[in-house]
Amino acid sequence: MGRPPCCDKTGVKKGPWTPEEDIMLVSFVQEHGPGNWRTVPTHTGSFLFLLDLYSQSEFRARLIVWLRRCSKSCRLRWTNYLRPGIKRGSFTDQEEKMIIQLQALLGNKWAAIASYLPERTDNDIKNYWNTHLKKKLKKLETSGLYSNDGHCLSTYNSTSRGQWERTLQADINTAKQALQNALSLDKSSPIPDYTITDIGCYPYIKQEAKMSTTTYASNAENIAKLLKQWTKSESTNNSEQSKASSSTQYSCNTNNNNAMTEYSSSFEPSNSDQFSQATTPEAAGKFHGESKREIDDEIQLSVMLESWLFDENDDLLI
DNA sequence: AACACGGGCAACCGCCAGAAG
DNA sequence: TCTTCTGGCGGTTGCCCGTGT
Incomplete structure (x- = not known):
């Protein structure tokens, strides 16, 4: 049975x-x-x-x-x-900002957040949040530069909530576009040929190898x-x-x-x-x-x- | 030089919804 | 229709390595 x-x-x-x-x-x-x-x-x-x-x-x-x-x-x-297609290594400021915003918006829905960052895995984002961003935000919070609803006051103090949301929406659209591009690639070729730069995730490939177009x-x-x-x-x-x-x-x-x-x-x-x-x-x-x-x-x-x-x-x- | 400590991260655990038999 | 399992997800653990004492 x-x-x-x-x-x-x-x-x-x-x-x-x-x-x-x-x-x-x-x-x-x-x-x-x-x-x-x-x-x-x-x-x-x-x-x-x-x-x-x-x-x-x-x-x-x-x-x-x-x-x-x-x-x-x-x-x-x-x-x-x-x-x-997985990007490894340190997160960019843009990515960091996006994670903070999306986390404030969606909560600890790491898979959902990861869907807006196609190059990052939910596990990576989760780890980054737990090890870096939590502390960072706590620091900012105590110094009054960050509010717990996801607004970085130093950056967004002068902008209205509407502006902030538009910025976020633009970010999300960009990420969506990237995701769609990635998915359309998958459709055209179920098992695509990846260049070495596409498999930067592969842990045994050194940095110099990633630069190759092999x-x-x-x-x-x-x-x-x-x-x-x-x-x-x-x-x-x-x-x-x-x-x-x-x-x-x-x-x-x-x-x-x-x-x-x-x-x-x-x-x-x-x-x-x-x-x-x-x-x-x-x-x-x-x-x-x-x-x-x-x-x-x-x-x-x-x-x-x-x-x-x-x-x-x-x-x-x- | 040796040890302790803490950070980072890969991998596991447990839960849940939906699929398969 | 029921039972059992898979796949997906978030939370947590434990190992490795760098740094401080």
């Missing part, structure tokens, strides 16, 4: 997302589009996700990683962090590029390390002179160890308190698949 659950709730991974998981999620959304969160755990097999780019990419990279996130977590990660292709080609570099270092590591380990390494070859440099160097080198630890099935198991047997089974399966893939694709992975 009723809907079947989307995924096995026991053994679902929590905590910070790893780059591997992000790659998987991005590639999934690129293939299936956002909004199918219920199918994410299905398509990723709940426990094992095999990202097969063999038929899609000239680089023919294959990757095994573990995704044990519930659909809700996937949706949240996508909407708050990975979704193209296309962030919709067909996972760039992820394939990234994986190519990644699997290359992985296979090198495998020859040196025990084959029983299914851990993944993030090493960056910044000597490459092509676009790949931007992607590979985008990973945080300082965290590479942390990532490799966190992404081993052992580490994941510890994290979730899984039984040793389950972990061993997963390791075995992973090792089998991994050896199969690397053996088969040695000639393809350079």
Whole structure:
């Protein structure tokens, strides 16, 4: 009776997302589009996700990683962090002003406020409000420069309420226009090609990379590029390390002179160890308190698949 | 140099309305 | 029609890192 659950709730991974998981999620959304969160755990097999780019990419990279996130977590990660078009970094004065005005008008309706700031997520706005603006306004309030109904007296003292509302309406119209533009782009191309500047949200892409006009292709080609570099270092590591380990390494070859440099160097080198630890099935198991047997089974399966893939694709992975 | 503290932010939690079976 | 689940939302937590002592 009723809907079947989307995924096995026991053994679902929590905590910070790893780059591997992000790659998987991005590639999934690129293939299936956002909004199918219920199918994410299905398509990723709940426990094992095999990202097969063999038929899609000239680089023919294959990757095994573990995704044990519930659909809700996937949706949240996508909407708050990975979704193209998200602007990160400090808020501009204009944005700040708009948030203050809209908060005064709408209250703590962060989603509604975020709809007028298409480049910002509700979570970001909420965080910014709680950490910055609340204090700022309190200060202003105590100094008499701000009234608690959302009017910054220093700015609006001389303007009538009608003028203030017109200003706000103009701001809202501007934001609406921006939103409509964004939506019309979505309509024309369900999975648009994003330039690297459009994915400024992507946390592993350094500032200089954002300046590039390199296309962030919709067909996972760039992820394939990234994986190519990644699997290359992985296979090198495998020859040196025990084959029983299914851990993944993030090493960056910044000597490459092509676009790949931007992607590979985008990973945080300082965290590479942390990532490799966190992404081993052992580490994941510890994290979730899984039984040793389950972990061993997963390791075995992973090792089998991994050896199969690397053996088969040695000639393809350079 | 070591420790304590606080700020910032990603991610989780719990609730609700609506959808799906 | 009822039950169960998803997706969306706001509130809250906890970790990481920078700064002060």
